[in-house]
Amino acid sequence: MLSHPQSLNAALIPGTLRRVHHIALNVKDMQVSRHFYGNILGLHELTGDEVPKTLVDLVAAGKVANFVTPDGTVIDLFWEPDLSPPDPDPSRAFTRANHLAFDIDPQLFDTALEVLKLHQIRIDHGPVTRPTGRGIYFYDPDGFLIEIRCDPN
Template sequence: MIATRSISTLPTGALRRIHHIALNVSDMQASRHFYGTILGLHELTGTEIPTSLTELVRQGRVANFRTPDGTVLDLFGEPDLSPPSPDLTQQFTRANHLAFDIAPDLFELAVQVLHDNGVKIDGEPVTRATGRGVYCYDPDGFIVELRCDPQ
């Protein structure tokens, strides 16, 4: 008989929705115009801005938009960002990270599942006024955040 190692996983449905998508942008003004004016997304202002980003928004380094389904689009200004290839068939990414929402009571399980499966985690889980989060890397090195609202 061959013994198999039990690998922990999150239960199906534990990730409730995409919470936010973060993009690096080279021209904040042009990107705000595109997402807010041309595409008509609602730009977060005042108390709508997550407290962890208030100072960066005030400095003009971040802008936040909400899609009609509630997903937040965070734009992070990176003025020194290299331009993409002029060949439109050449793939590239400007995405910073993808964040999934998880119930607060499953957050510790999520961190344990990442550890149990040898997933590379970027630093320690963080706690902010807006909730808790842990950043990890997918198999291609893309940053994924699992986050929950405060309890």
């Protein structure tokens, strides 16, 4: 524990935190969520020797599934069969997290929209166009808000 007053201003040196290592999400139905993140969003599911050694037993028991984005960010899904948000209406926030955003090449943005529509994914709003680019907001099977966004052309 830091004990002197100057310690209150202590901070990590900029650049100490290098990247997001992983994001862990609780999911109610593992098979539905695996299908969503793997088959609809197209993320690679880690299997066999790719699974982190600390999670091998949980993955084998069906309690965890791991996906990785092309930039190496791991998304861990933790099976919580009794999960239920405080409000069943996903448009009402039920967690401190706001949303998870995936970046996409601007040339592929419209394709992503079509895939979401084809799979009848519930859209929250969008697509929206801003000076920072385009985005579409939709829900994963547990009502967590996801965004696919791209930089302006």
